[in-house]
Amino acid sequence: MSQKNQFAFRSTKAIGLVNASENFTKPAAFEEVDEIVRVSCYTPNGKYYAYASPNNVVIIDTGSGKTLRVLPAANVYELGFSPLGSILGTWERPGKEADGNPKQNMKIWNTDTGDLIFSFVQRNQTGWNLQYTVDEKLAARLVTNEIHFYDTANLGKPPVFKLRVEGMSDFALSPGRNHIVAVFVPERKGAPASVRTYSIPNFTRPLSQKTFFKADKVQFKWNALGTSLLVLTQTDVDKSNKNYYGETNLYLLGITGQFDSRVDLDREGPIHDVAWNTNSKEFGIVYGYMPAKTSIYDSRANVIHTLPLAPRNTLLFSPNSRYIMLAGFGNLQGSIDIFDRLNQMKKITTVEAANSTFCEFSPDSQFLLTAVTSPRLRVDNSIKIWHITGAPMFYEEFAELYQAFWRPSLLNVALVDDSQSASSLPSAPNAHESASKLSSKPAVKPTGAYRPPGARGQASTFSYKREELDVLSSNSASKLQATPRQRVVPGAAPVPEKNSKKNKSNNSQKAAPQQPPAEASDEKKIRSLCKKLRAIDDLKARLDKNEELEATQVKKVESEGKVLEELKALGWNPNA
Numbered sequence: 001m002s003q004k005n006q007f008a009f010r011s012t013k014a015i016g017l018v019n020a021s022e023n024f025t026k027p028a029a030f031e032e033v034d035e036i037v038r039v040s041c042y043t044p045n046g047k048y049y050a051y052a053s054p055n056n057v058v059i060i061d062t063g064s065g066k067t068l069r070v071l072p073a074a075n076v077y078e079l080g081f082s083p084l085g086s087i088l089g090t091w092e093r094p095g096k097e098a099d100g101n102p103k104q105n106m107k108i109w110n111t112d113t114g115d116l117i118f119s120f121v122q123r124n125q126t127g128w129n130l131q132y133t134v135d136e137k138l139a140a141r142l143v144t145n146e147i148h149f150y151d152t153a154n155l156g157k158p159p160v161f162k163l164r165v166e167g168m169s170d171f172a173l174s175p176g177r178n179h180i181v182a183v184f185v186p187e188r189k190g191a192p193a194s195v196r197t198y199s200i201p202n203f204t205r206p207l208s209q210k211t212f213f214k215a216d217k218v219q220f221k222w223n224a225l226g227t228s229l230l231v232l233t234q235t236d237v238d239k240s241n242k243n244y245y246g247e248t249n250l251y252l253l254g255i256t257g258q259f260d261s262r263v264d265l266d267r268e269g270p271i272h273d274v275a276w277n278t279n280s281k282e283f284g285i286v287y288g289y290m291p292a293k294t295s296i297y298d299s300r301a302n303v304i305h306t307l308p309l310a311p312r313n314t315l316l317f318s319p320n321s322r323y324i325m326l327a328g329f330g331n332l333q334g335s336i337d338i339f340d341r342l343n344q345m346k347k348i349t350t351v352e353a354a355n356s357t358f359c360e361f362s363p364d365s366q367f368l369l370t371a372v373t374s375p376r377l378r379v380d381n382s383i384k385i386w387h388i389t390g391a392p393m394f395y396e397e398f399a400e401l402y403q404a405f406w407r408p409s410l411l412n413v414a415l416v417d418d419s420q421s422a423s424s425l426p427s428a429p430n431a432h433e434s435a436s437k438l439s440s441k442p443a444v445k446p447t448g449a450y451r452p453p454g455a456r457g458q459a460s461t462f463s464y465k466r467e468e469l470d471v472l473s474s475n476s477a478s479k480l481q482a483t484p485r486q487r488v489v490p491g492a493a494p495v496p497e498k499n500s501k502k503n504k505s506n507n508s509q510k511a512a513p514q515q516p517p518a519e520a521s522d523e524k525k526i527r528s529l530c531k532k533l534r535a536i537d538d539l540k541a542r543l544d545k546n547e548e549l550e551a552t553q554v555k556k557v558e559s560e561g562k563v564l565e566e567l568k569a570l571g572w573n574p575n576a
Contacts, residue, residue, distance in 0.1 A: 322365060
């Protein structure tokens with residue numbers, strides 16, 4: 001049985017399921033939706049798809065498109081399934097009941113029966129959902145200084161285990177068959193931060209632990225087997241003032257406790273992205289000031305491959321572990337490089353997907369889906385699908401698109417055997433008729449980073465390398481970096497290029513103090529406004545993650561149009 005590719009999308013007042021393997025048609029029993037949908041998601045195994053309308057939550061069978069269940073859950077802002085899809089969690093905004101008691105805004109539903117089986121108060125939207133072991137035997141939630149573990153067969157009853165760690169702020173369950181939990185304790189009163197792993201329910205001694213400074217928050221990245229853990233640490237502020245986004249470091253821990261190490265990087269600058277290969281044997285890091293470096297490491301943090309320097313900040317391994325996608329999103333151009341691991345890391349193709357805010361391999365590793373979504377960008381919202389060879393396959397535009405993603409695999413993905421010789425690449429199937437529009441769109445060309453006049457014509461200094469990351473993609477001040485403009489007064493005689501010594505002497509006596517040229521003033525304004533745009537982009541990225549912003553931050557996002565108008569008035573052209 002072969003995997004059939006399907007993707008879902010959510011736009012202003014519609015959702016869609018599209019069978020990419022069947023000429024991009026919808027499932028036979030799928031009914032069109034004509035109402036506001038706040039959020040949608042697939043089960044991790046791809047069996048069900050759910051979406052939340054203002055009054056209820058609908059669960060759909062992804063194969064047929066038939067509606068299976070309608071849950072009486074109103075005003076839902078978050079949805080999340082358990083690994084096997086038997087449990088659905090919904091999150092509503094915190095509030096109070098009519099009697100003044102806190103509203104139980106977190107609810108757990110049985111997807112087979114539609115019954116509400118558990119509810120509690122969950123104020124924080126970040127990390128709102130329960131975490132589950134891969135076999136769904138245990139569910140876990142974080143409370144003050146404790147993790148409560150529940151038997152999923154009896155979720156309404158008290159927890160069966162509790163792990164107490166003073167000062168704990170985050171945790172992550174392993175995706176492997178062994179029940180392992182990793183916990184993070186940030187720095188406190190001069191004591192270092194720490195990460196520990198425990199075998200559930202043996203909490204007397206940790207399996208492994210690592211202490212370190214410079215860590216206000218972490219991202220846990222388990223490999224697929226749950227045998228190794230990458231910990232990406234970040235500080236809110238870089239005290240050296242070298243990095244606007246704080247300082248980042250990476251640590252590798254084995255769950256047996258026999259190996260732990262800081263991953264040493266040979267290039268100064270931030271860590272942009274970290275990803276495990278699906279074979280669990282290696283991982284990749286994109287790091288350093290632009291152009292960034294990408295290195296592939298084995299399970300003991302030894303470098304085994306290095307990719308060429310490039311303005312890239314996103315790394316993905318294909319589900320079959322053969323291909324590597326390296327891309328530059330956000331403030332970068334949207335160029336996507338695809339490499340073949342079986343063919344000595346040879347680059348297969350480069351795809352230009354400008355302004356993309358999302359990218360994902362199909363479960364069969366043959367296609368890439370890229371999307372431009374709101375509210376990150378409110379123009380050119382679209383879905384684009386490309387074959388692994390770079391051939392365009394599908395294209396659709398939207399007035400406003402909020403989500404687009406592949407259905408997870410219903411089957412176990414077959415990993416490639418690294419010992420086999422490089423086989424030929426699969427040929428692209430017949431493209432959808434809409435792909436012709438995608439192939440005709442011109443590629444956006446980078447123009448280089450902005451530098452002040454005094455620094456032009458010189459090699460990049462340390463202080464300007466960060467700006468090359470931000471401005472390389474936005475094309476800001478591209479025309480101002482060309483030959484200097486000459487102010488022309490209509491009707492005036494042209495100014496001679498050379499004057500006699502006498503004229504120079506007379507002019508030096510009569511000339512008034514010179515004012516800075518208007519071009520330099522314009523460049524300063526453009527640089528300042530571009531900095532505002534980057535700050536707005538950061539806030540919009542937080543909105544994409546459903547983070548709540550302060551009123552002043554919301555006002556700043558709303559000023560984007562005005563900032564763009566000011567830039568255009570100064571001659572700035574993002575498409576130049």
